[in-house]
Amino acid sequence: MMRWQIKALLMVCLLGACGKPLPPYEHGLTDRDIAFLQTFSIDNLPALPEAPDNIYADNEQAALLGQSLFFDARLSANGLVSCATCHQPEHYFTDGRKRGLGLANTQRNTMSLLTAAWGPWRYWDGRKDSLWAQATEPLEHPDEHGFSRAQLKALILRHYAEPYSAVFGSLSKEAHDATRVMVNVGKALMAYQRRLALQPSKFDRFVAALGQELAPAMSARLTGSELNGLRLFMGKAACASCHNGPLFSNFEFHNIGAPETDEAKVDLGRYAGIEKLRNDEFNCLSVWSDAPESACQELRYLKSQGPELVGAFKTPSLRNVAETSPYMHGGQLASLADVVDHYNAPKPPFYDRAQHPSRPHFDILPLGLSKQEKAELVAFLKTLTSPVPDNDAWWNPR
């Protein structure tokens, strides 16, 4: 009885009322503030980027095939690893581990896939320029699926001959050598990942209501501390200078001084990523790409020099960030509180003359936030979580 009462009271409190009559909702934002916040709203997410390098990118049959392959652990040396082993839908396509674990431990933290279709680069170091080129790497990597191209082709022949041929043409054709099959598997996996959509988060619903000059629904009202956190994010804490736009990312590379995962073997980030990208067997300019050379603009105008590339990593989207711990390219920081502590009093990047080509550039300043302000910033980050959809057939195996 007692327990039930507490629960009921808690429910009411959660709704923001705590038994007292509701005060009128004061957010204190001006019209221009709201217009500015709209540039961060999921409602303003541009259409999926065009993908001239993959003519199957928006082919539904290809997406369905990709969906099956994504969840199929037979695509691995031990029959136990699928993409979904590390990219788990219930964890917003991450795995909750410091580093991904397939056949062995990977070098980096598993990234969410829900925003991966946007921005020109894949991976923390941007060493791939498309989702299809990216997908070929885990398939072959000894720490991940550890599969060979020949094994993959045999598996497709045995289990996916029909849906594969329906999209890409008959497998018996000579053109479908093992590499071609792997590339097509990548293109199907890309078509699949482009279907993964996000529903509005609390922040988006809040901004949408204010944009229409409506009082936000109870569940979309930012609390006082969430609002303060939002102000800090856009202002004093300067998070929005890199985490901007509807996906809270500029998709570019910065060094924010996340602690080195192994000081004896430093991670050069983008600096090393550029070389890999240029030499990638599957980049936009490769024979496997469907794009004409003129469509590979990002590669054509690639920045390949500058101290700012050393130890720099891709700005990750902050959508669903509260649900995708641990954080940073090596899972170095366990919680959002740790992340905010880091930004508040950052230690400049580790520099070792013997290992670094030049002194790493450092992109952030200490913030001088109080304990309360730090908590508010975290409270705001938690408003960026979209619900896990329960009626979206793309989020789970069919």
Added chain:
Amino acid sequence: MILARFLLLSLFLLLYGPLQAQGSSNNAIQAGSELLRKADTLENQARKLIQQGSKRRKDIKQQRQTVLRLPPGPEKTALEQRLEQAIAESLGTQRDGAELRKQAAALREQALDHFADGLRQQWPAWATKRQSIQLSDGFSDVPALGGHNVRMRSVHPSKKDLAGAPETQQSNDMSLALPRLSAQQLPPQLNTDSFTFSRDRRFIGHIEVLPESVRSDDGRIEINELHQWVLVLSDLNGEPVSDAAIEFTGHMPGHVHGLPTQPEVTEELAPGIYRISGLKFQMRGWWVIELLVSASSDAADQQDSLRFNLHL
């Protein structure tokens, strides 16, 4: 009909051809050239005065050393007074120089106005705007979004002392406090003209977004998206500068970093009209774009420079 147009055109060329050959393709440019010449004359005079003044000050300093060493007495006092007077005079000379320099700058601005008008008449398809590149979301005027570090660099972990937090600044109709770049002191009136004279005043350049390369209708750009510009390059007679070699650089003042891409001139669309491809901006704030220009007739190491400010 076509023949009539052809005849008209020939007539036009006949009448105006000689005028063009003399140097100026239209009145605005001619007026601009004249003003610029005046400005340069003033600037030269100003430089001379300022140099004179500072040379005189140096001499006086030396004399003062000698005077200081003299024994006290009426002679020393008289000499000291004379020196005081000389200092005042030299300061006056420098002030006059500074004043002339200001006038020269004002004339140059007027000259630029004329040139801008002239070039817009001459290339209505390529030169339409006076304001340099802006973001489509309309928040370019917000006082510098985006706090960002420059003062500190990476250090060995033994050194940990860091100090200083970014300041914030509020714009009138926004209650969100936006970070002012602690290292980016935006000049109070940043000149974001899309027309500029080159450093050596051999060229005048104009930059503009190529409308078909962006999503918005009004030629504004999106943050983080690739797009293209046109550069209109003319000499001071209004003649297009063809076949120039152009190098492109851009950076954020006060930051160690530059653009996220390496833009390049990829095509001469028409004489003196260049396409610049591969442009992208990943941050709001103050950007300085510098174009290093060598005309085809220049010596190998001769390079003039066009500088533009953007406030994104």
